[in-house]
Amino acid sequence: MAYDMALAALADPTRRKVFERLRSGARSVGEIARDMPVSRPAVSQHLKALKQAGLVRDEPRGSARIYRIHAPALTELREWLDGFWGDALDNFKTFAEGEDERR
């Protein structure tokens, strides 16, 4: 039960933009914060939140610190969404067939 952490982490637009900058590969904090409307410490805090949600992993490289996406967390969120998606489609189907559902 960790998809809730991932959802909360990906809700904020700025934090999601930080996360999406890692989509094409691992980067350092400075590279991520480059050309961003917020300060570098803000990016650092967002990365901390993403890390606690299990969405990223970090690793030191010299005095810098490299962040990369941790795929398993996305898988977990995907599975939760898949289960929901199936049930919702079933109910949508029975609804479209005119059969009245529970009340």
Add this chain to the structure above:
Amino acid sequence: MAYDMALAALADPTRRKVFERLRSGARSVGEIARDMPVSRPAVSQHLKALKQAGLVRDEPRGSARIYRIHAPALTELREWLDGFWGDALDNFKTFAEGEDERR
């Protein structure tokens, strides 16, 4: 570009619980608010947010109002997550193979 609304809507635990109560079928506001730790107006506000995010649809039935899950919004969110998932797995794979990525 509406997956961002869905993410923001599903981030709050209480609102997600409201949403999950519609997983097994359509319900009225009163039925959803029954045995909930928050008041009925709070549930109503959550339903409004879910509706604006395209996650639910409402329909009057007498003096009551029936809410049901709107599956297409979930599909949209799923597709965004799928694209992300693929890229993240690719990078994870090249990382596991020891090949250094962009820097």
Add this chain to the structure above:
DNA sequence: CCATATCGTAAGCCATAACTTACAGTAAGT
């Protein structure tokens, strides 16, 4: 027509969270 049921909205309160500036710590280069 009056009473009841069901719901949405407005106003206000309060906790949370996102941001900035300032500071401290570590690593590498000279």
Add this chain to the structure above:
DNA sequence: ACTTACTGTAAGTTATGGCTTACGATATGG
């Protein structure tokens, strides 16, 4: 050893958002 580069954290401010209570609106039933 000193400087530079890169980062995390603490403190404080401000805005956002979720909640409650109070009220207004619509539909059904007697």
